[in-house]
Amino acid sequence: MASLSETNKFTCTIIVSMLLLIISTQCEAQLSPTFYDATCPSARNTIRMGIRNAVSRERRMAASLMRLHFHDCFVQGCDASILLDDSSSIDSEKNALPNFKSARGFDVIDSVKSQLERVCPGVVSCADIVAVAARDASFAVIGGPSWTVNLGRRDSTAASRSLAENLPSFTDGLDKLISTFATKGLNARDLVALSGAHTIGQAQCAFFRDRIYNIKAILMLDSRALEGVSSRLMVATAIYHHLIW
Structure with missing residues (x-):
């Protein structure tokens, strides 16, 4: 029988594959792991250190950052729209019931973004930070495996609270969950794999x-x-x- 750590590592591998599937089906831009090599070569290390420090202060933050990435990608692609606050033209996704007072990690992303702005201002997107943060946070807790994150996403200037209201809910039955995931091009197998993310973190x-x-x-x-x-x-x-x- 596999140990708990081995099981968690296997689970994370599957989860990452599913997150990449969401990204590939909803993002048309050409992404590359070397996207910032010329414009901000320290980007990945800066994100890694910021996330590692955040998780060392609060281990639960790893699960929160993975959840933040999923809730971002599931709405209208991995575009950091979940980070946008209310304004005269934006009804923030943070106000949607699945996110309201439960989505966490915004301060961590803001902190990493501030660090990046000091070394390469206006270069690294928040969407990429959220994506890399999910990977680095998971690795910080599990200790492996790691995976390649393709970069080059653009940040959204619009949010969709209405779409965020339709995020999968803990009260949804199996048929509803399968149907919801199907709208994103994901099947029941993908649903089971992504549900494995709940092995990290805690729930009331x-x-x-x-x-x-x-x-x-x-x-x-x-x-x-x-x-x-x-x-x-x-x-x-x-x-x-x-x-x-």
Whole structure:
């Protein structure tokens, strides 16, 4: 049996493949890992160090940055539109229910962007920073594998709160999730692979407690196969519920 770390590494590899699929199907520009070699040769190292420092301060930030990248790409491509604040012409995606008070890591991206502006102003896009940050944050927690991130994305000047409202939800059933992913050119296999990103980070028990207590009905598996895992999860959520209430 594979160890937990080996399993997480394999999961991350699949997740990255799916994120790259989203990027390739929604971005028409020619991207290249060497895009900034001539104009900002220190870009990748600057991002790497900024993300490494952020994750060392708060390990959970790795999951938040991966989620930020996914929520950016799933709406209208990997264009950093999720970073845009409200203005007279923008209804920010941050206000959409799936992002409101839950999307995190904006300050980390802003910090890295500020560092890059000092060494090569106006060169590196925020969209590329978000994409590289997801990779570097994952690597900082798991320790591997790494992967090549193609660069050269352009930042959006418009946001779509309405599209962000349709991001996959933890309350969605299987049919709804499959349908939602299909609109992005992704199939059920892709859905399962991307869901593996939830092995990094944390979630409040309130968001999945009902599924745990109905796990036998949902999965319709032999109760003996579920007895161990379901009982442990029930105890964990019960303790959590007692502590916060």
